Amino acid sequence: MPISTSDGPMPARRTTVRDVVVIGGGLAGLTAARSLGSRDVLVLEADDRLGGRIRSDDRAPYWLNYGAHLFGGPASPVGSLIDSCGIETLPVEGSFTAMAFPRRLVTGGGPTTILRTAPLPLRARIAFVRSGLKILWHSREYQRFTTSLKNRPPSEVNRALHAFMDDRTFAELLGPLPRELDHIYRAIANRAQADPEELSAGAAMSALALVLTKDRALGRNVAGGSGRIIEALAGQLTCSVTTKAEVSSVAADHGGVTVAYVDGDGPQQVRAHHAIVTTPPHVTARLVQGLPKDTAGALRSIQFGPSIVMAMLTRERRPMPWDGLYSAVVPGKSFNMFFNQANVLRSRERSRRAGGSLMVYASGPLGRGLMDRSNADIRDLFLRDLYDIFPELIGLVEEVDLQCWEYATSYAHSGRAALQSALDRDLGRISLAGDYLGAWFADSAVLTGREAAAKVERQLAEHGSRSDRDRQRSTESWAGDP
Ligand SMILES: Cc1cc2nc3c(=O)[nH]c(=O)nc-3n(C[C@H](O)[C@H](O)[C@H](O)COP(=O)(O)OP(=O)(O)OC[C@H]3O[C@@H](n4cnc5c(N)ncnc54)[C@H](O)[C@@H]3O)c2cc1C
Known part of the structure; x- marks a missing residue:
């Protein structure tokens, strides 16, 4: 800037x-x-505008989302703030662990389902089991560690969290991987803004614990879009704002x-x-x-990574294959994450309401590789890949907006703890x-x-x-x- x-x-x-x-x-x-x-x-x-990296546009009954969208419950810092603003959050009911391959959506049962149904050759499946067990073990360890930090002052918590598995990278933890599996872990690490070779193993466990553990730290979305938090906060301020x-x-x-x-x-x-x-x-x-x-x-x-976000409104009139999922990792495409923002509304509907709201983004090194492209180019590229995954979407996208965050979120590299x-x-x-x-x-x-x-x-x-x-x-x- x-x-x-x-x-x-x-x-x-x-x-x-x-x-x-x-x-x-x-x-x-x-x-x-x-x-x-x-x-x-x-x-x-x-x-x-106020809000920084929290931004959404209202399109009642849906919304276009460009930044933060998942928050904790009332016991969490943002959750309690949202509560105190009188804003409604909705629990995410859909799958967090889906993976989207061309014309094949693997969703529902977590790692076991992925193992059973993902289009992976045998050697990648064996490596998936080996690396998956390691990840499950360490992400549980991470969760136990965070629980032990409850009620400690925030600065102490920050120091301790950054020190967790800070001595090695995610790539070092995983070891050598077959190409197909490398694509998957790269897409997951890119969500945390870095390649596996840059991200600390602890930061990767923190990101994975968010989706792998039953008691998800970030499991709620704001009805009407996250921008409502900012509107409410700004509305309560008694001070001058320029x-x-x-x-x-x-x-x-x-x-x-x-x-x-x-x-x-x-x-x-x-x-x-x-x-x-x-x-x-x-x-x-x-x-x-x-x-x-x-x-x-x-x-x-x-260290920060960029995110190029594309928010979309859709006009379908029937159930869609993504209705039951909230987020999907997308290996080997121009974007690495897919989100169905409208998922939080579906469980409350008696019959499926027409339309929907989707978001995809390319983050970390994947996003950086697109920074010089025009918005029109990126939109065409993202839509082409999206149609490849979900051909049902062709002809249904009615509004598209892009937001490029050059500094989207920071990530912990190995050695980050020493800065604290x-x-x-x-x-x-x-x-x-x-x-x-x-x-x-x-x-x-x-x-x-x-x-x-x-x-x-x-x-x-x-x-x-x-x-x-x-x-x-x-x-x-x-x-x-x-
Ligand atoms: C795509 C995306 C998805 C995300 N998803 C989630 C999520 O699901 N859950 C979650 O918890 N977090 C998520 N985040 C992260 C979350 O958005 C941030 O953690 C949070 O919004 C950071 O708030 P902040 O006030 O620290 O920084 P910012 O929001 O960046 O605020 C800093 C402000 O400073 C202003 N500023 C900069 N320079 C100057 C200057 N010279 N003078 C005056 N003002 C200046 C900026 O314009 C900005 O408004 C996501 C972020 C992105 C980009």
Whole structure:
């Protein structure tokens, strides 16, 4: 994302001093802003919309989804946030472990069914059993480990999770594989944004535990689309929010924080007692001035992969082969994941409602290989492969929209755990938040947003914020940075 900068010293002027400036209006930023409800907060968001990587468009009774779509139940961080916003989530009833081969959908019974029915030669089946047993063993171990971390502080949990099987890659864990099986594991690893040679074995177990374990951590979808979470959160904010405000610098000094940004009226500056920075790590490393070397280095070392997402509305009038599944891994095609968003509605219908909502994406190295292609090219390529898997879909796609996330989600490479202490460093008046700090995607965004807000709240209470004494916004004379 291009960063605008203002040239030369700022002219002397009177300026508002906020309690907190939150940089970034994604889930972490909005959670932090909501948690600081009684404070004088300004949220600055570079985009023309809030929500960051949570985005959907309403097409009642369906929706087009472009970003996060699976969340935990009420006991999870996002689940409790969704609950507190009064939003309805629906359990995913359909299969999570389907695999889509050309004209052959393998679904229903998990690994055993895949073994029985997937079009794989004998040597690939034998390797599938060997690798499958290893994966089941380690993903259960991962689940036991996460259970043992319950009630520990989020930063401790992050550190422990990143250290889990961090000493080897997923490829090293799997060992050499026949080509057909390599395609399958590559598609699965690409969902977590990396090739098996890049992804840590622990990160792969974390991703697989989400779908293999009975008690799925991410098993709910938002009726009407995930964008509803953002609408509800934004609707509950009592603070100021400015979109199309791209922050170019965040600098702390002895008396506060200066945030420089560019909005529709040109370069601006705002002073605050504290700042919470929720931008992606490579942006954060550029924005925050005077970061300790190891923290800046750790922020730049976080690995992200892209996702090219295609959301579709369909107009079928009869049951379809994908009705009973929620997600399918797609080996050896231009996209690696297929999702049936409408699956969560099906179990509530007395008879199958007409139409549907699907989503496919190419993520990690697969997505990167498509980044230079035009939207029209990608759409044609995705549709061609989709029709190859589901010929029933031909002629039924009535709306298509693409979203390219250059920085879709971060992944843990082998050695990622060593970065955590530099990321957790106390930066005084500046706090960092965002999903990349943890291992649980949107849950990590919420947890780190809440944690940053709680830290700022403690600091404000300790030092006595002006807004405690006087709810009117205070002003002070100030000429640029001291
Ligand atoms: C395709 C896809 C599917 C996903 N599926 C799931 C899922 O099913 N479940 C799940 O839990 N998670 C999922 N995720 C991940 C989830 O979306 C993220 O974990 C979460 O939304 C991250 O929130 P955040 O606030 O940390 O970051 P972001 O949402 O990226 O927010 C950061 C914000 O900062 C803004 N910004 C950047 N630079 C500047 C600047 N200079 N000045 C001001 N603002 C700036 C950005 O515009 C953005 O709005 C998915 C992500 C993608 C892309």
